[in-house]
Amino acid sequence: MSSPVKSESLKDAEARVRALTREVGTLREDLRREAKKRERAVIQSQEQExxxxxxxxxxxxxxxxxxxxxxxxxxxxxxxxAAADRDRRALRSLREGLALVETEVEARMKKGSVHVNAMFKQLQQLKYVLFQPGLIIPDEGERV
Structure with missing residues (x-):
């Protein structure tokens, strides 16, 4: 059989192999997780882009x-x-035109009033002459 030192060293080596195998498995799992994270990060980066x-x-x-x-x-x-300017000009023109029309209407009203007053005076004179006592109106056949 083997010597106790050899057997001890074999056990140590086997223990180290098992420990290294576990560590390799853990590292592979970590690598797989990191690769998945990287894939998700790449996909997320592409989506964000x-x-x-x-x-x-x-x-x-x-x-x-x-x-x-x-x-x-x-x-x-x-x-x-432009429309507001046009409207202001049109309104100004209408105001000026209205003032002119008002002036003309006032002048015509005064002139009409003068004519009416003159006609009223003539009517009063005519009434006075016609209805004055002692006035003789000739017939159509008579001459005065």
Missing amino acids: ATRKLLESKATELSYSNKKLAAELEGVQDAAR
């Missing part, structure tokens, strides 16, 4: 839309200012 690209695309699209809307808004504001 795709999301980033999508968001950049959306941001570019929104920036373009924003520029178009800003230009459109500026055009609408310019048109609104």
